[in-house]
Amino acid sequence: MLAVGYFSVVILVGWSKGLVAEMIGNGTGILTGQLQVHAADYQPDKSVHATIGGREGTDVAALVNAVRADPAIEAATPRVYGGGLVSTGSATAAAVFLGVDPELEPQVSRIMGALERGRHPRRGANELLIGAEMARSLGAEPGDTVVVVAPAVDGSLGNDLFVVSGIYSTGLADLDRTFALIPIDALQFLMALEPTRIHEIAASVPDPWQAAEAAERLSAVLEGAGFAVGVESWATLRPEMVEYAQLSQAFQWILLFIVFGMAIFGVANTMLMATFERRYEFALLLALGATPGVIVRSVLWEAMALGALALAAGAAITFPVMVWWHRVPLDLSWLFGDFTMLGALMRPVIRIEYPWLMTVQAAVALFLTAALAAVYPAIRAARIPPADTLAGR
Amino acid sequence: MTKQRMPAVKTADVWKVFEHDGLAVEAVRGVSLDIEPGEFVVLAGPSGSGKTTLLNLLGGLTRPTRGGVWIDGRDLTSMSERELAKLRLERVGFVFQAYNLLPVLTALENAEFSLLLRGIPPDERRRRVEELFAVIGMTGLEDRRPAKLSGGEQQRVAVARAVVGKPALVLADEPTANLDSAASDALLGVMADLNRERGTTFVFATHDTRLMERAKRLIRLVDGAIESDDVRQDMGG
Numbered sequence: 001m002l003a004v005g006y007f008s009v010v011i012l013v014g015w016s017k018g019l020v021a022e023m024i025g026n027g028t029g030i031l032t033g034q035l036q037v038h039a040a041d042y043q044p045d046k047s048v049h050a051t052i053g054g055r056e057g058t059d060v061a062a063l064v065n066a067v068r069a070d071p072a073i074e075a076a077t078p079r080v081y082g083g084g085l086v087s088t089g090s091a092t093a094a095a096v097f098l099g100v101d102p103e104l105e106p107q108v109s110r111i112m113g114a115l116e117r118g119r120h121p122r123r124g125a126n127e128l129l130i131g132a133e134m135a136r137s138l139g140a141e142p143g144d145t146v147v148v149v150a151p152a153v154d155g156s157l158g159n160d161l162f163v164v165s166g167i168y169s170t171g172l173a174d175l176d177r178t179f180a181l182i183p184i185d186a187l188q189f190l191m192a193l194e195p196t197r198i199h200e201i202a203a204s205v206p207d208p209w210q211a212a213e214a215a216e217r218l219s220a221v222l223e224g225a226g227f228a229v230g231v232e233s234w235a236t237l238r239p240e241m242v243e244y245a246q247l248s249q250a251f252q253w254i255l256l257f258i259v260f261g262m263a264i265f266g267v268a269n270t271m272l273m274a275t276f277e278r279r280y281e282f283a284l285l286l287a288l289g290a291t292p293g294v295i296v297r298s299v300l301w302e303a304m305a306l307g308a309l310a311l312a313a314g315a316a317i318t319f320p321v322m323v324w325w326h327r328v329p330l331d332l333s334w335l336f337g338d339f340t341m342l343g344a345l346m347r348p349v350i351r352i353e354y355p356w357l358m359t360v361q362a363a364v365a366l367f368l369t370a371a372l373a374a375v376y377p378a379i380r381a382a383r384i385p386p387a388d389t390l391a392g393r
Numbered sequence: 394m395t396k397q398r399m400p401a402v403k404t405a406d407v408w409k410v411f412e413h414d415g416l417a418v419e420a421v422r423g424v425s426l427d428i429e430p431g432e433f434v435v436l437a438g439p440s441g442s443g444k445t446t447l448l449n450l451l452g453g454l455t456r457p458t459r460g461g462v463w464i465d466g467r468d469l470t471s472m473s474e475r476e477l478a479k480l481r482l483e484r485v486g487f488v489f490q491a492y493n494l495l496p497v498l499t500a501l502e503n504a505e506f507s508l509l510l511r512g513i514p515p516d517e518r519r520r521r522v523e524e525l526f527a528v529i530g531m532t533g534l535e536d537r538r539p540a541k542l543s544g545g546e547q548q549r550v551a552v553a554r555a556v557v558g559k560p561a562l563v564l565a566d567e568p569t570a571n572l573d574s575a576a577s578d579a580l581l582g583v584m585a586d587l588n589r590e591r592g593t594t595f596v597f598a599t600h601d602t603r604l605m606e607r608a609k610r611l612i613r614l615v616d617g618a619i620e621s622d623d624v625r626q627d628m629g630g
């Protein structure tokens with residue numbers, strides 16, 4: 001019973017950790033990035049004028065390198081944002097234009113990896129990558145020419161012909177309807193931005209939980225180097241995900257209490273029955289001169305020994321399953337399809353993130369349960385009346 | 394001045410009344426006894442006469458309703474459960490009618506159990522039990538578990554356990570009840586030998602008339618009270 005309790009707590013917590021990890025991974029990894037650097041005045045309006053370094057712009061390569069120099073950061077890429085329309089002549093769609101470096105972007109986000117048809121846009125070319133939803137509403141296919149219209153920073157209206165190089169599909173309809181990816185230099189030209197003027201540097205941090213710390217560190221470093229920028233981690237950009245992670249943390253404790261709280265009664269009941277079956281033994285020990293304290297201690301020790309066995313059994317069933325579902329997530333796609341959680345796309349799998357802390361906490365809880373459950377039976381055993389019991393009364 | 398002799402166990406007007414279905418059952422009624430060290434006493438009486446209850450009172454396993462019990466001059470009625478347990482451990486040996494041995498332990502482990510509870514080191518325990526096993530004819534059976542021993546052998550292990558700690562008195566409640574007559578005789582012989590050779594004080598309850606013959610002192614109990622208390626001629630040797 002304790003072994004099963006241990007198994008269920010550790011596996012469920014591992015799964016919930018896996019869910020959170022996947023949610024954060026997908027929620028930040030598809031497009032957002034775990035870390036973003038903006039001009040100090042970019043948030044919250046996200047004005048296209050608020051480029052890093054103001055009107056003069058900045059040494060983009062130097063800034064990217066400075067960001068990448070942080071030990072927690074794996075990769076960084078510059079971005080430009082714009083809004084406007086994409087039109088095929090017969091149909092028109094509103095779009096958010098994302099100017100990306102086609103070589104660097106895939107190191108930070110997975111959106112370009114979601115290419116479904118065609119190919120990626122090339123540096124310097126008037127090409128764009130659109131989402132599957134947008135392609136459908138436009139009736140556009142790779143190779144089609146479209147008109148792109150975007151307000152430029154000088155007050156004019158930039159417009160030019162672009163070729164749809166490819167179509168991506170992330171599975172997130174909103175994303176696939178909204179974002180069109182354009183080579184950063186082509187978008188800068190369209191919006192009358194100098195090559196030094198960008199809106200954002202997005203960076204990836206392999207361990208999302210280090211992002212907030214890295215953001216703080218980076219913020220100080222960049223400021224020291226004379227860049228007037230703000231650094232935000234996904235935790236600031238997507239507070240609801242942090243909340244969910246905290247909620248799931250709290251849920252772990254509730255789960256621990258429920259499972260072992262229930263086990264306590266089962267174990268106590270079993271032990272009480274065992275105590276009753278061994279009443280002659282306890283009566284004999286008492287008659288021979290064992291003090292009640294000795295009986296209590298021996299029952300408690302026995303419970304702890306059984307707890308250790310239960311832990312061994314629990315670990316023996318838990319760890320293989322844990323490693324297995326970590327390496328090869330249990331596929332439930334026959335049961336239900338992809339789903340979204342707080343806007344993050346989720347696969348229908350049970351994937352376990354190693355809940356190391358919980359394996360220890362659950363072990364402690366198991367011992368506490370065994371010991372607590374044994375207290376009442378132990379006292380009962382010590383209070384057995386030896387004379388009457390041995391006389392069979 | 395001669396050293397004052399202290400009874401191994403003494404009772405003064407001891408009563409035990411049980412509450413049973415709202416009725417008061419007077420199991421022991423005003424028994425006063427002195428049992429000296431080295432005595433071999435048989436407590437006789439029909440079933441229900443209060444033998445078991447009296448033995449339990451003598452050994453501090455049951456508290457009297459009224460009256461006093463002293464072992465080695467120490468008043469049992471004023472002791473806590475813990476103190477009583479310690480006193481039983483150090484000064485009293487019990488042999489019960491049945492369920493004497495812990496089934497999971499070997500004969501030797503059962504016999505040395507009270508020494509273990511007292512914290513005596515293993516070598517010493519083993520030495521003392523083996524010495525005793527030689528006296529009671531159990532040598533060679535040390536590693537058997539109770540299920541692999543005859544009833545008589547089991548009771549001898551129980552006697553060894555009761556005696557091994559050199560208690561002030563050994564209380565045996567119908568120890569031969571489940572034995573055939575040959576085994577009963579042998580067990581009684583073992584106890585008589587220990588009494589003679591080691592001076593162990595025995596109080597032995599039985600309703601088997603044949604065994605009463607071997608008593609040096611025979612106390613007859615009827616309805617919880619002493620009917621007669623005879624010291625008999627030594628049976629010799």
Ligand SMILES: Nc1ncnc2c1ncn2[C@@H]1O[C@H](COP(=O)(O)OP(=O)(O)O)[C@@H](O)[C@H]1O
Pocket residue numbers: 388393411412413418419420438439440441442443444445446447
């Ligand atoms: N725990 C008890 N509760 C109620 N009655 C008891 C209890 N123990 C003994 N008695 C009663 O006391 C009387 C003496 O019992 P006992 O001492 O066992 O006699 P004996 O051992 O001589 O057979 C009997 O009537 C018995 O029913």
Ligand SMILES: [Mg+2]
Pocket residue numbers: 444445446566567
């Ligand atoms: Mg009896």
